[in-house]
Structures are given as C-alpha cells and as structure tokens.
Amino acid sequence: MPQLASSPVPMFKKHPGTALGTALSILMALALLLGAHPSTAAAHGSVPAVAPSDTVEVNLQSTIERALQTSPDIKEREARRDFADARFGEARASRFATRFNLNTAHSIAPSLDIPDDNEQPNSQLYLNPDVENNWRIENLRPFNRFEVILQQPVLTWGELSGTVEAAMHGARVEEAAVDGQRLEVALRAGELYQNVLLTSELRRLTGEAESLLRQARREVQTLLDEGNPDVEEADLFQLDLAQQEFERRRVEVNEQHATARSALSRQLMLDDDRPVAVADGALQPLPLDVLGDSLAFYQDAAQRHRPEFKQAEAGFAARDALVDVARSDYYPKLALQASYSIAATPGRFRQRNAYISDSFRGQGTRTGFGIQQNLNFYQTRARVRQAKAERAEVQYQREAADTFIGFEVEEAYRQVRINEKRVESLDESVRITREWLRTEQINFDLDFGDPQNLVRAVQANLEARAEYLEAVRRYNVSVLRLLRTAGTLTHDAERGMLIEP
DSSP, rough: OOOTTOOOOOOOOOTHHHHHHHHHHHHHHHHHTTTTTOOOSSSSOOOOOOOOGOOOEEEEHHHHHHHHHHHHHHHHHHHHHHHHHHHHHHHTEEEEEEEEEEEEEEEEEEEEEEETTOSSSSGGGGGGGTTTEEEOGGGGEEEEEEEEEEEEEOTTTTTHHHHHHHHHHHHHHHHHHHHHHHHHHHHHHHHHHHHHHHHHHHHHHHHHHHHHHHHHHHHHHHHTTTOOTOHHHHHHHHHHHHHHHHHHHHHHHHHHHHHHHHHHHHHHHHHHHSOOSSOOOOOOOOOOOGSSSSSSHHHHHHHHHHHHHHHHHHHHHHHHHHHHHHHHHSOOOOEEEEEEEEETTOOOOOOOOEEEEOTTTEEEEEEEEEEEEEHHHHHHHHHHHHHHHHHHHHEEEEEHHHHHHHHHHEEEEEEEHHHHHHHHHHHHHHHHHHHHHHHHHHHHHHTOOOHHHHHHHHHHHHHHHHHHHHHHHHHHHHHHHHHHHTTTTTHHHHTTTOOOO
C-alpha cells in the first residue's frame, strides 16, 4: 500500500522558473483525480456540522450489519413474509371445524292472547283453538334466536391437504424473498461505504495538492519582491487563476464527499443531526482471498445460497399442490355438519308435541353427513389446466435462473480478477512514481536536478495515487458483488469475515 500522506517539497528557490510550471501541472493532475469520484444515487446535500460526539463511526462490517437491521426495504419484505406465515396458519386451522360459527337474530314477536276460561297447561296451549297471537303494540315482546353450526370435512380428495401445503410453500417463497432483499441491501450499503472512503481519500489528496499550489504562489511572490528577472507579474496572475480553478474543483470534491456521507447516513436510517463517518479513513483492498477459490466454488455456493433457487423450488411445490386442489373438484366431497338453535320470546311457552312447534319459542338440533359435488366438469378441467400451466411456468423460471445465475457468478468472478490485477499494477505505479519523485528531490538538493523532471514526477505521482484509489474502490465493490452473486454476502458479514485490515 503506498503512503498517501507523503508530501513532496521541491526546492523552488533554487529554480524560480519551476514554480509556475509545477503549480499548473498539479492543477492538471487535480482535474484527473477530481473526475474520479464515484456516483452516489441516494441522498443529496451536505451533512450538517455537529459535535463530534454525535457522529456515528462505522466500518464495513458495522455498516452492513446496521443496514440489515434498519432497512425499510427488508422490513417490507418481512411484513409480506409474516402475512404468508399467517395465511399458512389459517390453512392449517381450516383442517378442523372448517365452519364453526354462531348466528343470532333479534326482533319483536307477538305475545299470546289466552282466554280466561283456558284449562290447558302452558305446554299444551295448542289444544285450545281460542289461543291466538296478540299483535297489539303494547303486547309485543323481544324475540332472540341463537344458532351454532359446526361443519367438519371428512373426505376432500386432497383439497384441504393441498391448500395447507401450498400455503406452507408460499411462506417459504416469501422467506427466500427476504433473503434476497437482505443481499441487495448489504451490497448497496457496502458500495456506499466504499464511496465515502474514496471521497475521503480524494479530499486528503486534494489537500496535499493545495499545499503545493500555495507554496508555489508564495515562492513566486517572494521572487517578485526580490526583483528576480526570471519571474513576471503575469506568472502571479496565472497562479491566481489556477488557484480559482482549484477552489472550484475542491468544492466539487467536498460536495461529493458530503453527498456520499449523506447517502450512507440515510441508508443506515440515521437522524439528520447524527452524521456518519468512517472509523478508519484508509481505503485498502479487502483482505478476503476470493481468488483462492475456483470459479466452481462460487457457482456451487450460489446453488446452495441464492434465494432465487429456494424461491423457485418452493414455488414449484406450491403450484404442484394447487394442481391437486383443482383436481379434487372431480370427486364428491363428504362433510359432517351439526347445528343447535334456541329461540326465546317472553310471554310464549314451549309446546311439547312432536308435530307442533312455535317458531318464536323452542330449541332444535340437526346432525348428519352431506355430499357436495361440482357437476361442471368442463370448468374443473379448465382450472386443472391453468394450475398445470402455472406449475410449468415456475419450473421454467427455475431452469432460467440456473443458467443466468451461473453466468452472473462467472462474470463477477472474472471482474474481481481484472480489478485485482489493476490494483496490483497501480500499486506498483505508485511505488515507481514515489521513487522517481524522491530521486528528483535528491537531485535538487544536490543542485543538478532538471525542473521539468520534477514537474512530471509530481504530476505522475498524483495521477497514480488517484487512479490507485479508484482501482481499490472498484476492486472492493467487485468483491462485494461476487459475494452477493454467490449468495454469501450476508452470511460473511454476520460471521465477521468483512473486517477491514
């Protein structure tokens, strides 16, 4: 890892003509490094300045863990999973006492007009033909009726069991969807964290360049004050223009850094008065030896961990169960039903006779078996064909996922190899430019250095360091994407395998 904090200090006084050239070359390098900022598609705006105690410090590990705990996207998926679990519970409960309810009716009913010469007991008033209903308003009475009905399926030809099985696998589909959303959130949080690291390093590098630019202006001003004929007033004006261009570039870097921090803060669901900051601002390659394993290793891991496969398997099982549910309509359904009812009205009496009953007063029960048969077999056949087509659709989705995910893993794996080689190459470039710059500084100390060589060494070092930082970010993001395509990113984060060096 190159030393990003190294600051070249050329001997401008010995070579006054190099001050302006060095400053302008630094500005050219800045244009390159400031254009290397990442794009952050989340929040916009700068993070307000608050007390350091209110700042939340995170590393890659804690960033992903907090994002998995607080993301509303995951909570939304978990709500859908809970709904599917509740539907599964409802399906299981429907196996017993499928229909078990209470029905009530409340109204008014007439009282009885019983003659004074009645000699029949209240339980045999039906024997007196003079007993009549009394519908006068002042003689109306409240009427209440209660009925309990219980229905228990006995033989459904797979309808009940198929419904329960389909609901169970539907809950597994939603559980796999939660895992998929967790992978997406973990990858997004990891990318945002890498963006913050990169912009922090670019700000640090910009500070070094600003120091060189200010040093160049001081040297030119000193030489002008001393009346040196090799320096003109125009050189000072050009440096001032370069300083203004630098200020605009610096603002751009600062705003990009603020945007990256704001995006990460919003991903972690932090309050506006609690900005986020990286615990260690050094951007370094992730220590995971992902290339120590073969491509087949990650493809096998994807077969075991990718939620798309779990979704497809559970979805196929659910659709297969629904085929049995649709096919059950070909056969008669047998069920047991029992009911008990009671009706009561003040001023009326129950009549104890097998053939005489009073609808306003009494009780009764009915128990027996019933058969239900759907006779429209054409509709049943159409529903079975629909269920089979939906089952075939899920099967083909499983086959397509197998092909696509295998290619996705291979692409991510090869991208990591490319980015790793780029990091190694640029790391060596930084080392070479650092040695070159140190050599030119020594030559200046010995009074036989070439000013133009020093200018080129400063520019090459700044450019190499900026490209190296961007390459490290790309490598880290490609590693996270490989783990995401293999389906192990959240598992690795939970097991503490993403701790930075």
